[in-house]
Amino acid sequence: MHKVVLPKKVTFSAGEALHQGSVIVEPCFPGYGTTLGNSLRRVLLSSLPGAAVVGVKIKGADHEFAALEHVKEDGLEILLNLKKLRLKIFSGAAGEVIKLELKAKGEKKLTAKDISKNSQVEIVNEDLHIAEITDKQGSFEAEIFVSNGYGYVSIENREENREKEVGYIELDSIFTPIQAVRVSIENVRVGQMTDWDKLIVDITTDGTIDYRAAFKAAVDILVEQFSFLQEQAGGADEDAAEVKKSKKKKTKKSEGEATDSEKETTEEDGK
Structure with missing residues (x-):
């Protein structure tokens, strides 16, 4: 019976950029580089858990287009900045919301580092610019609501809807910790055959997960799915x-x- 031979080697290579790396799988049976690569890319981009901002309450702003006194950015700019916040949540089920607070007075540039500490949450990109108070008499107060989740969730598709709460502004959320995945296939020689595949998966994360851990998580998800199919076909x-x-x-x-x-x-x- 014709047998599809398994790859013999997997190499992990950290990239020059932070939280970036490559996974090289070789030699893959002809055509299986594409099969494995596309499956891994799909799972990496859509199915890994992460955390994101799901809503915000800003003092003095009842809606996203409001202008704030003594603050350089308007409500919309501040919300767009907060959507870039990358963080880890150490406890809580998917969908459980945790509140963070940001309070400041006086002329100052506010970054994610100014957000109050929370034992359940770690902010990875603390240098992220959020807003700038332009006057010594100015102040800024915001409640930032964060949660665990998967992939991309729009406001319309969110199960828990709090839009009726006064001052609460819901946000579309990008939970996936993967920023980019590039899959490439190169030919390698196996004996006299030159059409075997060398699979290269370049992974860039947002810093909340290591590229190698992300790769393993994607593999685990695929194994779980195929194990179920194998069990069903076992009879x-x-x-x-x-x-x-x-x-x-x-x-x-x-x-x-x-x-x-x-x-x-x-x-x-x-x-």
Whole structure:
């Protein structure tokens, strides 16, 4: 029987940029570089868990287009900045919302580092610019609501809707911790064959997860999915045996009926 040979080597290579790296799988059976690469890319971009801002309450802003006194940015600019906040949530089920606070007075440039500390949350990009207070008499107060989730979730598709709460502004959320995935295939020689594949998966994360851990998480998801299919198909041989057994019974029964019919015909001819 024709057998699809497994790859022999997996190499992990950290990139020059932070939180970037490459995974090289070789040699892959002809065509399987594309098969494996596309599956991994899809799962990496859509199915890994992460955390993101899901809503904001800004003092003095009832909607996203509001202008704030003594603040350089308007409400919309501040919201766009907060959507870039990358963080880890150490506890809580998917969908559970955690509140963070940002309060400041006086002339100052506010970054993610100014957000109050929370034992359940770690902010990765603390240098992220959020807003700038332009006057010594100015102030800024905001409540930032964050949650765990998967992939991209729009306001319309969010199960918990708090838009009726005064001052609460919901946001579309990008939970995936993967910023980019590039899959490339190169030909490699195996014996006399030159059409085997070398799969290269370049992964860039947002800093909340290591590229190698992200790769393993994607592989685990695929293994889990295919394991389920394997279990469901596990009874295929038994089903085939039952069908074969049933056919044998029907054949024997038909042969028996034919013999009885022949006997009856012989008896009638004898008469």
